[in-house]
Amino acid sequence: MEQDLVAFARDLLHGPETTVGTATSGGTESILMAVLAARDASPRGSVAAARPSMVLPSTAHAAFRKAAHYFGVRPVVVDVDPVTYRAKPGAMARAIDDTTILVVASAPSYAHGVIDPVPAIAAAAATRGVRCHVDACIGGMILPFLDGVRPWDFAVEGVTSVSVDLHKYGYAPKGISLLLHRTPALRRGHYFATADWPGYTMLNTTAQSTKSGGPVAAAWAVARVLGHEGYAALARSARQACLDITRGVGGIPGIDVVATPDSTLLALSSTRSGDVYLLADELADRGWFVQPQLPYAASPATLHLSLSAATAPLVPEFLSALAEAADTVSSGPQLTVGPGIAGVLAALDPASLTDAMLDGLLAASGVSAPTDGSGLALPRRMAPINALLECARIPLREALLLAVLDRLNRPAAASDQESCLFGR
Ligand SMILES: Cc1ncc(COP(=O)(O)O)c(C=O)c1O
Known part of the structure; x- marks a missing residue:
């Protein structure tokens, strides 16, 4: 079923016969695997192997930041055109150097919904012998069916991999994306095998090991019906x-x-x-x-x-x-953050925030934790919180978001009968 879906996507995206693909758990995992495969393809002893970097338009999906973080790849972020919000191929070409393992384009970008100039970006990458990944996680099951779309898929020379999510516009239930590579050799770096332990020989195509067949079967059924x-x-x-x-x-x-x-x-x-x-x-x-x-x-x-x-x-x-x-x-009042609060936010060093300070900041922004230490209540109106986040510098935004995530994901107290799975 997985290979049926890969063949379907390969034909849809004009992949040559050599195209191979892998089902992953979603867009992020496809992107992680594309970056990993590119990173691990650099020749041993090369500058790219020692200090890998990837060239991203600033609109590339956040999953590339995650890949950079997980795999120690330095993101080289290039501004996009301030009017069209498309990547600027000239600037991207200039950002490629000996450390570049991957160049990225989106089809389309999540934030603004525009397709980057893939032919020029892929050509710039190919000239330097670098891979070019097209993130079509959200567009890959839409663009092939529209007229007059700018070129973005394997028909563009120099595109080495494409991610396309079936759990978005493939209308399949969550948990499935496809990562396609133009040749099997390009894919090898995200495969993993080890026989170096006393158990079964472990052999994985993606970050997961034991996998559910459910999402693949569901996507296959949806594709067959549609x-x-x-x-x-x-x-x-x-x-x-x-x-x-x-x-x-x-x-x-x-x-x-x-x-x-x-x-x-x-x-x-x-x-x-x-x-x-x-x-x-x-x-x-x-x-x-x-x-x-x-x-x-x-x-x-x-x-x-x-x-x-x-x-x-x-x-x-x-x-x-x-x-x-x-x-x-x-007709209502304009949303503002008082200069006092903005000043406090500007002065805060996210690295030195303690849990108690984060609790205080969250409470001040209207996000409150129940006294039993479990869960977190988000207010119905999020505008004041978004306005506060807007004031904060990016590292502080991230620290606050992580604090919310941490507090959202806590089990109910043992004494809370209602939420106990087995009704102790
Ligand atoms: C362009 C693009 N890439 C990657 C992703 C990440 O996909 P997922 O949420 O399935 O991990 C998204 C999600 O919206 C996306 O729009």
Whole structure:
């Protein structure tokens, strides 16, 4: 079943006959494996083996940062065009050096929904003998079914690997992505074998060892039911939803589409800073869940929309909820963080924050932990928290997010009968 899915994706993405692929647990694992395979392919004794780096547009998915962190690969981050939000191939080419093990492009980028200039980026990588990975985790099951899409797949020479998630626009349940490599040799670095222990000979294709067959079987069944025509119809309908929302947003004062969308993802910004966070809360009140994205480099704070075929029939309802929310927000007070708090945040050194200080900061931002030490209650309205995060420098944002994650993931106290699995 796994190889059926790989063959399906290979043909869809114009992979040559030599193309091979592996099912992973999701986009992040595919990206991790692409980076690992590239890192471990550097010849022993080379500069790239000693100090590996990868060239990323600043819009590359955060999973590449995770790969960099896990595998000791230095990210060389290149700004994108401040108008189109596409990667700048010239700047990326100049960033490639002897330490580069991988160059990355997105099709499309998650944050802004635009396709990077893959041919120029892949050509720059190929000229230097470096691999080029196209992250099509979110676009790989949409773009092949749309007309007039800029080149992004294996049809582009120099593209060595592509990740495509079936648990996104493949409409399969969570837990499956495919990582395709142009040749078996390119894939070898993410395979792992060891016979160096007294147990069974361990042989793994990905980071997982024992794997569930469930996600592969589910994706296979979904692909079989939908087929090319089914996927094409779903893709066209999601794309239409994206175009209709783009057009509709033009008529809503105070909200803009940040970049012309190439696929089915949209980023919206607000004229008044901070309004996007309030808008997200107002939309949640109306049953619409959109994702706030903090400002980064040239990108303002945005609302992210991932549109699927399920959104298509509801576009008019969404647009009227958005217009209503925008009206409520613009007639209300502007979201601000007091200069005192902003000053405190600016002065904090995330490295020296103790657990007690983090608890205090979380409580001050409206995130409270019950006194029994279990769980954490997030407020219904997240706008003030997003505004605070926006004020904090990136390392402090990360420290706060990790503190929330840690406190969210704690079991209930032993005395809490209600939440005990076996009702002690
Ligand atoms: C472009 C892109 N790459 C990678 C990922 C990571 O995928 P996952 O959440 O399945 O790990 C995403 C997730 O949205 C994505 O949009």
